[in-house]
Amino acid sequence: MPVTYRLAKDFNVAANIIRAQVAPNQIGTLLVELSGDIDQLDAAMEWLRLQDIGISTLSREIQIDMESCVHCGLCTGICPTEALTLDSETWQLNFARSRCIVCEQCIPTCPVQAISTNL
Amino acid sequence: MRTIAEINDKIQRQQAEVWTVEEVKARTPELGIAEVAQRVDVITTGTFEPMESSGAILNLGHTDPPIKIYQCWMDGVLAYAGFGAVDLYLGASQPAEYGGAGDPDPSDGTRDALRSPVRRRGGGHVIADLIAGKSVQVRAIGQVTDCYPRASLETTITRDTINQFYLYNPRNLYQNFIVGVNGGDRPLYTYLGCLQPRLGNAVYSNPGAIAPLFNDPYLDVIGIGSRVFLGGGIGYVAWEGTQHFPLQKRLPNDTPIGPAATLALIGDAKQMDPQWVRGCYFSSYGASLMLGVGVPLPVLNEEVVRRCTVQDSEIVAPVVDFSIPRRVRPTFGLVSYAQLKSGRLTMDGKTVRVAPLASLHLSRQVAIALKQWIDAGKFTLTTPVAPLPSDRTFLAQERISSQINLE
Numbered sequence A: 001m002p003v004t005y006r007l008a009k010d011f012n013v014a015a016n017i018i019r020a021q022v023a024p025n026q027i028g029t030l031l032v033e034l035s036g037d038i039d040q041l042d043a044a045m046e047w048l049r050l051q052d053i054g055i056s057t058l059s060r061e062i063q064i065d066m067e068s069c070v071h072c073g074l075c076t077g078i079c080p081t082e083a084l085t086l087d088s089e090t091w092q093l094n095f096a097r098s099r100c101i102v103c104e105q106c107i108p109t110c111p112v113q114a115i116s117t118n119l
Numbered sequence B: 001m002r003t004i005a006e007i008n009d010k011i012q013r014q015q016a017e018v019w020t021v022e023e024v025k026a027r028t029p030e031l032g033i034a035e036v037a038q039r040v041d042v043i044t045t046g047t048f049e050p051m052e053s054s055g056a057i058l059n060l061g062h063t064d065p066p067i068k069i070y071q072c073w074m075d076g077v078l079a080y081a082g083f084g085a086v087d088l089y090l091g092a093s094q095p096a097e098y099g100g101a102g103d104p105d106p107s108d109g110t111r112d113a114l115r116s117p118v119r120r121r122g123g124g125h126v127i128a129d130l131i132a133g134k135s136v137q138v139r140a141i142g143q144v145t146d147c148y149p150r151a152s153l154e155t156t157i158t159r160d161t162i163n164q165f166y167l168y169n170p171r172n173l174y175q176n177f178i179v180g181v182n183g184g185d186r187p188l189y190t191y192l193g194c195l196q197p198r199l200g201n202a203v204y205s206n207p208g209a210i211a212p213l214f215n216d217p218y219l220d221v222i223g224i225g226s227r228v229f230l231g232g233g234i235g236y237v238a239w240e241g242t243q244h245f246p247l248q249k250r251l252p253n254d255t256p257i258g259p260a261a262t263l264a265l266i267g268d269a270k271q272m273d274p275q276w277v278r279g280c281y282f283s284s285y286g287a288s289l290m291l292g293v294g295v296p297l298p299v300l301n302e303e304v305v306r307r308c309t310v311q312d313s314e315i316v317a318p319v320v321d322f323s324i325p326r327r328v329r330p331t332f333g334l335v336s337y338a339q340l341k342s343g344r345l346t347m348d349g350k351t352v353r354v355a356p357l358a359s360l361h362l363s364r365q366v367a368i369a370l371k372q373w374i375d376a377g378k379f380t381l382t383t384p385v386a387p388l389p390s391d392r393t394f395l396a397q398e399r400i401s402s403q404i405n406l407e
Helices: A003-011 A038-050 B004-012 B021-031 B033-039 B111-115 B123-131 B302-308 B337-341 B360-375
Strands: A014-021 A029-035 A062-064 A084-086 A093-095 A115-117 B018-020 B042-050 B055-059 B069-074 B077-079 B087-091 B136-142 B152-157 B165-172 B179-181 B188-190 B193-195 B201-204 B227-230 B233-240 B263-268 B277-282 B286-298 B316-321 B331-336 B344-347 B350-356
Touching: A003 A014, A003 A029, A003 A038, A029 A038, A062 A093, B018 B021, B018 B360, B021 B033, B021 B042, B021 B302, B021 B360, B033 B302, B042 B302, B042 B360, B055 B123, B069 B087, B077 B087, B077 B123, B087 B123, B123 B136, B123 B277, B123 B286, B165 B286, B193 B201, B201 B337, B227 B263, B227 B360, B286 B302, B286 B360, B316 B337, B331 B337, B337 B344, B337 B350
Parallel strands: B018 B042, B179 B316, B201 B350
Antiparallel strands: A014 A029, A062 A115, A084 A093, B042 B286, B055 B087, B055 B165, B069 B077, B069 B136, B136 B152, B165 B263, B179 B201, B188 B193, B227 B233, B227 B286, B233 B263, B277 B286, B316 B331, B344 B350
16 A cells, blocks of 8 residues: 555645565554644544554654763753753753753754764 | 972872862862962863864875875875875864765755765864774875885775874864854854854853863963873873964953963874764864863962962953954953853843853863873873963964055
């Protein structure tokens, strides 16, 4: 079944394939980022379930590689929600995940490429 | 009070009293300068920050038949070859050259292009990789001569398969720097990272009162030949750094109000530790090298201790607007490092977020690591062989060309 085609054609939902493992006569997995109108996204997910496609949702999260991080703090001036801050005692980087809105502005800001997303 | 020879004698017997500069700042108000000077032999200082005027000298060793290298790339980064046959200089801020597979077109400004691991590399990364023991690809074109008949070379090197590999950094250890802001209406990508429009953020790059040269404002106990901690190995002050400007205006406490003294450093990269040498990249600006540098200050007299008591509230840096793309940019005045480290600044009635670029955490760790070396008797001090100049002016390059007269 041309899944991503139907998502686009019937629901106007863009499917950005991030990872895929699909082989003939086997159960395949597809990791896709879906974007579109919220109601149409719901309808698209409903349609997918009706096709016996199991869905688990995953939201994008910021990940920090503390091995690479040098605690320079450059990201703390860019982070709009102050999820990234420097501890005023140790001057080490703190990441308050609950405040993060995954705007991803920190990713290109990091000079040592220690920040990425989980997808 | 004491001489460097006496201090070294105590270091070798592992009896020297070594404090980090932070300990001196914290304890002197209570103990008094005279008492601290009496007790302490060496004060250690450190910094960890991007130092783009850094680079490595390498000698590859001769191939058979031998080659006189005319042009050379190391992991795609151009190295300067204008020396004897296989001597090279790899600059930290030289960008990797592109066009190979897997290199997306940056002109469309997509996220993927910004994130491309190839595009975000330069000489600093190659230097850090070699120090980390990784192998690096070398591609060289030779100038064919009767004594150097080889025309080209492709090989892989590590730090153990080449003769010399040492850093020679023309400008390290700025004594103070600036604070960057952007008063314009578009983001600016600079050597201080991204400066957000309409004073969206401010970035400072000097670790302030713990930085080595803030604690010896006139370089009284640092000179040519001073032994230092460089990238986790042993290095030396080689010369004044480029743009060394000791005549910068100073506060009554003798600390400069902007960029002032700089040092050229040299040290064996084969002994350095990847923890203290990191390649880095500033989006839409370029590659650089983050380096840990530690400087020991011998307590030769009480004045050395008095200088080390300077606090973040007593030193300042100028706030510079990068939206004016000229050599002399407008400033918003001076701000103290205590204010900068609070993470907030008020400008034009607006609160501005402030971020450092030097790692205050790792700067502190450098001073501690150097203290541990001295405590263990592994690091002794040297007497400078010559003082650093105290009267260098800061010349600008004025264009001298035929003027077109419009009248």
